[in-house]
Amino acid sequence: MALKIGMVSLGCSKNLVDSEVMMGMLSENGMEIVADAEKADVIIVNTCGFIDSAKQESIDTILEMAEMKKRGLKKLLVTGCLVQRYADDLKAQLPEVDGFMGVSEYAKLPEVIRRMMMDERPVCMGGGERFLKQKRSLITPSFSAYVKISDGCDNRCTYCAIPLIRGRYVSRPYDDIIAECRQLAADGVTELTFIAQDTSRYGSDFEGRPLLLKTLLHEASEIPGIHWVRVLYCYPDTVNEELLGEIRDNPKICKYLDLPLQHINDALLARMNRRGRSAEIKALLKKCREYGITLRTTMIVGFPGETDAQFEELMNFVKDVRFDRLGAFTYSPEENTPAADMPEQITEDVKQKRLDELMLAQQAISLENNTARVGQIYEVLVEGTDEEGRLYGRSMMESPEQADGVIYLESDREIEPGAYVQVKITECDAYDLMGVVL
Numbered sequence: 337m338a339l340k341i342g343m344v345s346l347g348c349s350k351n352l353v354d355s356e357v358m359m360g361m362l363s364e365n366g367m368e369i370v371a372d373a374e375k376a377d378v379i380i381v382n383t384c385g386f387i388d389s390a391k392q393e394s395i396d397t398i399l400e401m402a403e404m405k406k407r408g409l410k411k412l413l414v415t416g417c418l419v420q421r422y423a424d425d426l427k428a429q430l431p432e433v434d435g436f437m438g439v440s441e442y443a444k445l446p447e448v449i450r451r452m453m454m455d456e457r458p459v460c461m462g463g464g465e466r467f468l469k470q471k472r473s474l475i476t477p478s479f480s481a482y483v484k485i486s487d488g489c490d491n492r493c494t495y496c497a498i499p500l501i502r503g504r505y506v507s508r509p510y511d512d513i514i515a516e517c518r519q520l521a522a523d524g525v526t527e528l529t530f531i532a533q534d535t536s537r538y539g540s541d542f543e544g545r546p547l548l549l550k551t552l553l554h555e556a557s558e559i560p561g562i563h564w565v566r567v568l569y570c571y572p573d574t575v576n577e578e579l580l581g582e583i584r585d586n587p588k589i590c591k592y593l594d595l596p597l598q599h600i601n602d603a604l605l606a607r608m609n610r611r612g613r614s615a616e617i618k619a620l621l622k623k624c625r626e627y628g629i630t631l632r633t634t635m636i637v638g639f640p641g642e643t644d645a646q647f648e649e650l651m652n653f654v655k656d657v658r659f660d661r662l663g664a665f666t667y668s669p670e671e672n673t674p675a676a677d678m679p680e681q682i683t684e685d686v687k688q689k690r691l692d693e694l695m696l697a698q699q700a701i702s703l704e705n706n707t708a709r710v711g712q713i714y715e716v717l718v719e720g721t722d723e724e725g726r727l728y729g730r731s732m733m734e735s736p737e738q739a740d741g742v743i744y745l746e747s748d749r750e751i752e753p754g755a756y757v758q759v760k761i762t763e764c765d766a767y768d769l770m771g772v773v774l
Contacts, residue, residue, distance in 0.1 A: 338366055338367055338368045339367045339368065339377045339378060339449070339453070340367070340368050340369075340370045340375055340376050340377045340378070341359070341362050341367050341368065341369050341370065341376060341377070341378050341379075341380065341449075342369075342370055342371075342372070342373045342375075342376030342378070342379040342380070343355055343358070343359055343369065343379075343380050343382065343475075344373075344379065344380070344381045344382065344397055344401065345382045345475060346381070346382060346383055346384045346390070346393060346394055346397060346416070347382075347383070347384025347386065347390060347394075347416070347417065348384065348386075349482045349529070349531050349568075349736075349737070350482075350484055350487075350531055350532070350533070351382055351384060351416060351417065352475055352476070352482065353472070353482050353483075353484045353531070354382060354415075354416065354439070354442065355380075355382045355475060356472035356473055356474055356475055356476075357442060357468055357470050357472050358380065358382070358415070358442055358445055359472070359473035359475075360470050360471045360472040360473045361442070361443075361445055361446065361468070361470050362445065362446065362449075363473055364470075364471070365446040367446075367449070369473060373401065373404060373409075374404070374407065374408075376404075376409060377409070377410045377411070378409075378410060378411045378412070378413060378449055378452070378453075379401045379404060379409060379411075379412050379413070380413045380414075380415060381394070381397055381398050381401055381412070381413070381414050381415070381416075382415045382416040383397075383398070383414060383415065383416040383417060383418035383419060384416065384417050384418065385416070385417035385418035385419075385420065385421045385422065385497070385501060386417065386497065386498070386501075387665070387668040387670065388668050389668075391418060394416075394418045395418075398412070398414055398430060398432075398433065399432070402430075402432035402433070405432070410453070411434040411435070411449070411452045411453065412432060412433050412434050412435075413433070413434060413435045413436075413437065413448065413449065413452060414426065414430070414433050414435070414436050414437075415436070415437040415438075415439075415442070416437075416439060417439060417501045417502070419436045419437060419438055419439075419461075420438040420439045420461070420501045420502075421497070421500065421501050423436055423438065423459055423461055427457075427459055434452045434457055435448055435449075435451070435452045435456075435457060435458045435459070435460075436458070436459045436460070436461075437458075437459075437460045437461075438460065438461040438462070439501065439502060440462070440463055440464040440465065440466050440503075441460040441461065441462060441464045442464075442468060443464055443465055443468055444460050444464070448460055463503075466487045466488075466506055466508075467484075467487070467506075467508045467509070467512065469512060471519065474525075476736065477719060477720070477753060477754070478523075478524050478525070478754065479524060479525060479526050479527060479717070479753065479754035480525065480526070480527040480529070480717070480719075480736055481520050481525045481527070481528060481529070482529050482530075482531050482736075483513060483516060483517060483520070483528050483529065483530050483531065483556075484508065484531055484532060485507070485508050485513055485530050485531070485532045485535060485538050485549075485552065486505060486506060486507045486508055486532040486533070486534070486535070486537070486538055487502055487503075487505075487506050487508070487532070487533070488502040488503040488504050488505045488506050488533065489502060489504075489505050489533040489534055490504055490505040490534075490537075491533075491534060491571065491609075491610075491611075492609055493598075493608050493609050493610060494607065494608055494609045494673060494674040494675040494678075495608060495636065495639065495667060495668075495670065495673055495675040496670070496673065497670040497671075497672070497673055498533055500672060500673075502533065505533070505534065505537060505540075505541060506541060507537075507538050507539050507540070507541050507542060507548075510539070510548065510552065513552060513556075514552075514555055514556065514559075517556045517559055517562070518559055521559045521560065521561040521562050522561070524561075524754075525561075525562075526561060526562060526563040526564065526717075526754065526756075527562075527563060527564040527565075527566065527717060527736070528556055528562060528564070528565050528566070529565075529566045529567070529568060529735070529736055530549075530552070530553070530556075530565070530566070530567045530568070531568050531569060532569060533569065534569060534570075534571045534574075535549055535567050535568065535569050535570050536549055536567075536570040536571050536574035536575050536579065537571060537574050538552060540574070547574055547576065547578075547579075549567065549570075549579055550576075550578045550579045550581075550582045553565055553567060553579075553582055553583075553586070553589055554582055554586065554589075557586055557588035557589055562588065563588065563717075563756060564588060564589075564590055564717070564732065565588055565589050565590065566589075566590040566592055566732075566735060566736075567589075567590075567592075567593070567594070568594040568735065569594055569596065570593055570594060570595055571595075571596075571611075572595050572597065572611075572612050572616070572617055572620055573611045573612040573616070575593070575595070575620060577623075580623060580624065580627055580629070581627075583627065583629060584627040584628065584629070590630075590732040590733075591627070591628055591629050591630060591732055591733075592629065592630040592632070592732060592733060592735065593624055593629050593630070593631060593632065594632040594633070594661075594735070595620075595621075595631065595632070595633050596633060596634040597617060597633045597634070597635065598610060598634065598635060598636045599635060599636060599639065599642075599646075599650055600614050600617065600618075600649060600650055600653040601614070601642075601646040601649050601650065602614050603641075603646070604639055604641070604642060604646055607639065607640070607641060607675075607678070608636075608639065608675070609674075618657075621657055630660045630661070630732070630733045631657070631659050631660050631661070632659065632660060632661035632662070632663075632735070632740070633659050633661070633662055633663075634662070634663045634664065634665070635650065635654070635662065635663075635664040635694065636664070636665060636666075636667050637650070637664060637665075637666055637667065637687060637690040637691050637694055638666045638667040638682040638686060638687030638690055638691070639667045639675070639682070640667070640675055640678035640679065640680050640681050640682065641678065641679070641680040642667075642682060642690075647690050650694070651693065651694060651697060654694065654697060654698060654701070655697060655701070658701050658704075658705065659698070659701070660702075660705055660733065661702075661735075661739070661740050662698045662701075662702075663739060664691055664694050664695060664698075665691070666684070666687035666688060666690075666691050667682065667687060669681070699766050700766075702766045702767065703764070703765065703766040706741075706764035706765070706766065706767075706768075706769055707764055709761050709764065709769060710761050710762065710763065710764055710769075711760070711761060712760070712761050713758055713759065713760050713761075713774070714731040714732075714733070714743070714758075714759055714761065714771075715731060715732070715756055715757070715758060715759075716729040716730065716731050716743055716745065716756070716757055716758075716759040716771070716773075717729050717730050717731075717754070717755075717756055718745065718751050718752070718753055718754065718755045718756075718757060719742070719753055720753040726744050726745075727744065727745040727746075727747060727751065728742040728743060728744050728745060729742065729743055729745060729757075729759075730742060730743060731743060731759075741767040741768045741769070742768055742769075743759060743761070743768070743769045743770070743771050744768060744769070744770045744771070745757075745759060745770075745771060745772075745773050746762075746770070746771070746772045746773065747772075747773035748773075749773075751773065757773045757774070758773070758774040759771040759772065759773055759774065760772050760774055
């Protein structure tokens, strides 16, 4: 009988790609992937270790899955960023776990599972291959897939632990990316979303240090069967005119940019060790607006030393730019990062008050932005039905992550998930739109 493997993937879409690689590898090694954890012989928890809330979710999930051992689960394997960061502590404190793997050891996964089944307790860290030429088993819908184009980060933002976990920035080989895109298209994927810790830096570590994201987007868009190409996680200072022009002019590239800005005050940007300053950021956003590009960003409130005046500057900036999508989180001190040891740490209640104020302002902006879309017609990718049986989908202006909201659809005919349809927007709220399929 083939071993039955259950997978729990936590954290970001980059982690999800790693989970898909692992599942593809296990399937090729004769193991069976099961969706129901109750039926699994082995459960893998692919963890996130980015901020405190993510770490806590990972620990809670590990303990929840360990309870399955009382109901027939044989082994529990923990992988991913939390392991990469805290392997020794986890091994000592979680005797329920039968094996641990860091983020660059996935090529050894079948071997590790075999060792676990022989009652060994392997811990695989080391520095293995970051990019495996491995066909993935998609967790995403069959028509949409993420494509990881690099790993690690060299930005060294003072608040961020990613370089400690994932290491230096490494671009994935260009031909390998295109080959995977072609394979995904052959398997029925029509929407590709390029991801990395820093997508716009892609190629900068190759000989000659070229920025190749524009070229990559263009070639992927020409693959037969690909309808949309989207890119997330661009660092502002490497978003150049060539890239913006390709996004504007190529009908298959979503007119959408995710630019995690974090703040707009120059003094705080310097303390965060962010490249670029307020004037340059504002000039870039102005150009994006001129090109008709939907803008998504993320902000940090309560960074050490953030004054009331600096927060007010951020609020005025957000109200002025009127981002189409904006997420925010309170600053979380991460051990072994410079910001954790900075003076003038902000109290949790002040952080939360600022977060609430920012998100309330963005809620009003989002409602006004959505109201302006009523009456417009968009091409929409139909994704399926929700728990209430409502048909929904996304336009180029909504990323696959549901934080962007969705478009609920009325239709007098059956529409299969994965179809592209024309939709007229009829209603909205602050987060979602409603429309009629034409």
